[in-house]
Amino acid sequence: MSFHHVPVMTREVLHYLKPGQGRVFADCTLGGSGHATALLKSLPSDGLFIGIDRDRDAISHARNVLAPFKGRIHLFHGNFTRLPECLQQLNVPAVDGILLDLGVSLQQLEFAGRGFSFSKDEPLDMRMDDRSTMRAEDLVNDLPEDELAALLKEFGEERWAKKIAKRIVSVRATRRIRTSLELSRIVSQAVPARKTAHRRIHPATRVFMALRIAVNAELENLNTFLEEIVDWLSPSGRICILSFHSLEDRMVKTRFKALEHPCTCPPDFPRCTCHREPVFRVLTKRPVRPSEAEVRENPMARSARLRVAEKIDREVFMKEKNTQKGKTVA
Numbered sequence: 001m002s003f004h005h006v007p008v009m010t011r012e013v014l015h016y017l018k019p020g021q022g023r024v025f026a027d028c029t030l031g032g033s034g035h036a037t038a039l040l041k042s043l044p045s046d047g048l049f050i051g052i053d054r055d056r057d058a059i060s061h062a063r064n065v066l067a068p069f070k071g072r073i074h075l076f077h078g079n080f081t082r083l084p085e086c087l088q089q090l091n092v093p094a095v096d097g098i099l100l101d102l103g104v105s106l107q108q109l110e111f112a113g114r115g116f117s118f119s120k121d122e123p124l125d126m127r128m129d130d131r132s133t134m135r136a137e138d139l140v141n142d143l144p145e146d147e148l149a150a151l152l153k154e155f156g157e158e159r160w161a162k163k164i165a166k167r168i169v170s171v172r173a174t175r176r177i178r179t180s181l182e183l184s185r186i187v188s189q190a191v192p193a194r195k196t197a198h199r200r201i202h203p204a205t206r207v208f209m210a211l212r213i214a215v216n217a218e219l220e221n222l223n224t225f226l227e228e229i230v231d232w233l234s235p236s237g238r239i240c241i242l243s244f245h246s247l248e249d250r251m252v253k254t255r256f257k258a259l260e261h262p263c264t265c266p267p268d269f270p271r272c273t274c275h276r277e278p279v280f281r282v283l284t285k286r287p288v289r290p291s292e293a294e295v296r297e298n299p300m301a302r303s304a305r306l307r308v309a310e311k312i313d314r315e316v317f318m319k320e321k322n323t324q325k326g327k328t329v330a
């Protein structure tokens with residue numbers, strides 16, 4: 001499989017991850033290996049690169065395109081929530097930089113043949129990992145109407161969720177809905193054209209996104225990852241997360257903030273009594289967005305938001321704290 005692929009916000013990712021200064025880096029969403037290639041080009045010759053993707057095709061593609069870096073790369077097919085197992089296998093205690101570039105890749109949309117795109121006539125599958133059991137077809141044909149509507153509303157933020165679910169249920173009473181194009185047509189028929197004419201996106205965009213998120217348990221995986229991330233980063237290690245969905249971005253923002261300000265004392269307490277110390281320093285107070293020029297060149301970047309945090313080095317932190325205390329006493 002070959003394709004032209006432009007990774008999103010590469011310059012910003014390299015700026016924050018500083019692959020030239022660390023030793024161990026993990027790209028946990030390899031996709032078309034665009035970011036991976038850029039990272040590896042800057043990685044020192046004794047550096048180690050870990051690449052993960054739950055899509056088998058992404059791993060075989062990476063084996064080809066990353067072949068020039070052989071010897072420094074370790075590729076794993078699986079969920080990024082299993083990063084600790086990969087580290088254990090490699091006997092690596094922690095990583096200096098982690099990249100998560102969430103969502104679907106261009107090659108999944110264009111070449112996978114698994115129904116990720118509403119403009120192609122493919123089986124309604126949408127599994128990133130072919131070992132998973134649930135397909136989009138199962139959700140579309142088997143979920144009760146109210147659950148289907150709730151899924152479209154929650155994961156797709158789809159305004160017409162109820163209408164679309166109703167239409168799907170009436171069609172599936174006559175036949176099983178099996179392909180992406182069939183579903184795309186059903187959605188277009190369910191939503192009044194005059195109500196969507198002003199939308200810049202196809203009427204089925206949000207429905208497809210919602211189903212993909214549900215099939216791949218994308219929010220649960222991100223949540224698990226964020227819960228455990230602190231243990232996997234080395235002191236001063238950084239994590240870059242590129243998200244394309246407001247729910248994901250909110251999860252990242254909330255978790256980073258909780259790790260930066262863990263103190264649970266009421267604001268009117270004169271001093272902290274919970275003694276919870278910050279573990280992260282957030283480097284992007286607001287999410288970094290792609291430039292207009294990048295969006296023009298690469299429409300996939302349109303909704304990208306990048307957030308970056310650094311794990312606090314406790315030794316440095318305690319030294320700074322003691323210096324501050326000394327200054328206050330004097």
Ligand SMILES: C[S@@+](CC[C@H](N)C(=O)[O-])C[C@H]1O[C@@H](n2cnc3c(N)ncnc32)[C@H](O)[C@@H]1O
Pocket residue numbers: 005007008028029030031032033034035036052053054055058078079080081101102103104105106128221
């Ligand atoms: C937006 S693409 C990444 C593109 C990549 N950064 C590049 O430069 O080509 C997202 C990739 O993450 C993978 N992915 C999504 N969720 C995952 C998870 N929980 N574990 C591992 N890989 C995942 C998808 O299979 C897809 O290949």
